[in-house]
Amino acid sequence: MSAQAHPPVVLYDTTLRDGSQSEDVLFSAEDKLRIAKRLDALGLDYIEGGWPGANPKDDDFFRQAKQLKLQKSRITAFGSTRRAGSKVEEDQVIKGLLGSGAQVITVFGKSWDLHVSRALGIPLAQNLELIFDTIRYLKRHVDEVFYDAEHFFDGYRRNPEYARQTLQAAYEGGADALVLCDTNGGTMVEDLRRMIGEVTDLGAPLGIHCHNDCELAVANSLAAVEAGVTHIQGTINGIGERCGNANLISIIPNLKFKMQRSLTLDDEDLTQLTAVSRFVNEMANRPTQKNQPYVGVSAFAHKGGIHVSAVLKDASTYEHISPDLVGNQQRVLVSEQAGRSNLIYKLEELGIEGVDAKDPRLTELLLDVKELEHQGYQFDGADASFQLRVWKALGELPNYFELLGFRVIDERRVRKDGQHPMGAEATVKMRVAGESVHLVAEGAGPVDALHKALSKALRRDYPMVTELKLEDFKVRILGNRKGTEATVRVLIEWYDGRCRWGTVGVSDHIIAASYDAMVEAVKYKLFKDKVKPV
The missing domain is CATH 3.30.160 (Double Stranded RNA Binding Domain)
Known part of the structure; x- marks a missing residue:
């Protein structure tokens, strides 16, 4: 079936609310505003800003978000159904939601009878009233209301009839989508697909909200689309409570390129995925995962010589899509597994052309690299150290x-x-x-x-060396020797106000390894700036 034959999939981002519940993430109101603008530029349909009334930071966000001139995305407020024993129009949570100014509201309610009886401590029928009353009331005041059926799959497994009744109450109240939540993240793909199939007869638009406790959040979200869901919730890079949420950075290209589903994002929007992923990590003060699918720096990196030889002839031999489709790029690594193809590729990257594959200098360089990696060197994150060896092998590196x-x-x-x-x-x-x-x-x-x-x-x-700033410093213990006798590898990242580069040093003494990496950074700076030796 073509993309046009399927209903479009709505993308709902909850990075600013669910993502901020991650143990190592703390967004300020300003961070959230910056991320919201970036997600709007990407073209996501909805951006969940937080829970108004829950804390001053979320209140500040919604207050300032009114001034955002978003082009594509709609800011969404999140909260719960009214409390038992309170009138919906007097409930503080409901007042907070409406007071946020958001014209899209998502409310969650209990779908698992265990939660209703033990957590809420109310009769099952009363919970249905809470759901219906809340959504009907909110629909009178805002454009759209989504219902998050919390713990839906656990609830359906235990009491399918009651879980269906909670959905029916929300739909009759006027919910624009019923979002089925795998809140504990423990549902298997086939079980999830089956249970969704058993509620499609309700006739309501369905959504999916998955957590990643079994590392199935992305797989379950895609399976939900195959089962008829048209609304996907997730976070950028999958950040979130416990093991995280469904990762939109993986879901989006899978929907577009693998499943040919219609999205509001166009091809140009998808080229922003890598940049958006890294931007959110920066805002969250989290390191970017090198091996993250689609957007990681290693996602299209090739190390084995046989792989590289094939990639140079036809990239599709070892790449499932072209990296530029998601704003990433192909990389060829030089290591002890490298062949001549790797070196030729790297030389061309450096702008060095015309070196014959049988050039004895290339043979010497390859042997040098393999011997250095045997000693513990690694050039994957230290391109500057590798480039110095190239220039030296070709006789171009001056003695400064x-x-x-x-x-x-x-x-x-x-x-x-x-x-x-x-x-x-x-x-x-x-x-x-x-x-x-x-x-x-x-x-x-x-x-x-x-x-x-x-x-x-x-x-x-050489006055330009004073521009060098040490940006990052990593130490790795190598070899079989233990404790203070171990060999160490030091990887240092440098910045001179214009460019960033990495150098590496290896020694049985951490200071010696650091000094070697430091000296290489200086030499690289001088050669890069085309400085002539004095």
């Missing part, structure tokens, strides 16, 4: 300076306020422009002190 040695002294300093901060003093010796240089610098720690001493020693002849 000669290293003679370094020394670092750590000390704990006693202050009058009783604090005992650590400090370090580093000394570097080198030969620059034929002269010996011997300089000392202090820093907060040994790496900081070494960086300052190295910059101080070079800034007279």
Whole structure:
């Protein structure tokens, strides 16, 4: 069946509410506003902003969201049905929802009889009244109301007739969609598909809201679409409580490219997926997963030589879609598994063309890379270190300076306020422009002190090295030796105000590995800026 033959799928984002319940995520109101604008630019249909009245931050968001000039998305407020014993027009939750100014409201109610009897402590029939009254009242005041059937699949498994009655009450109240929630995230794909099929006769538009406790949230959401659901809820990167929510970043391209479903997002919108994924991670202060499907930096990375050889001839041999469709890019890694195809590809990436695959310099470079990786080097995140070896192998890397040695002294300093901060003093010796240089610098720690001493020693002849800033520092213990005898790999990310690059150092001493990576960063900076040796 073609995409046109299927009803369009509505995309409902709950990153700002469900996503913010993730253990390691804390969005400010300003963060939420920035994310909302970015999701609107992506073209999502609905953006759930939070629970108005639940906390000052969500109230602040809805107050400021009224000023957002969104082009495609509609801001949605989230809350519960009225409480038992209160009139719907007097209920504080309902007042908060209407007071948000949102013209789309999502309310959740109990579908599992266990929750009704134990959590709410009310008769089953009364719960149906809460659902019906709430939705009917809200529909008189706003454009759209969605009903989230909390714990629907657990409830249906235990008491299918009652779970159906809760849906019927919401639909009769005027709900624009009945969203079936796998709140505990424990439903298997086939069970979910079967249960959805058994309620399609209600005639109501159905939605799906999955959690990822069995790592099936994406699979269950797609299976729900196959079963007739037309409204999908999820979060960017799958962030959310416990194990997270259904990941819209994976769901969207699967719907578009694999299932040929109609979306409001067009092909140009989908090219923003990678950027949006990384933007939300940045706002959430979370590292981006390298191996995340579609948008991770490793999603279209090729390491094995046989793979690369095939990809260079026809990318579809090892890529299920073209990476540019989702705003990502193909990468070829250089490692001990690499063949000549990898190196030729990397040389072309660097703008170095015309090197024959049988060039003995290429053979020497390949052997060098494999030996270094055997020692513990890894160039996947240290392209600058690899490029230096390419330029050296081709005879293009100048000799900017000669290293003679370094020394670092750590000390704990006693202050009058009783604090005992650590400090370090580093000394570097080198030969620059034929002269010996011997300089000392202090820093907060040994790496900081070494960086300052190295910059101080070079800034007279190469002033641009002072632009180098250390952005990220990672240490990995390698080998079979344990504890303090282990070999370590240090990966450092650098930034000079224009470009970012990574360098790597390996040693049985963490300071030596750090220094080697630091020196390579300086050499890369000089060569990149086309500086001539003094």
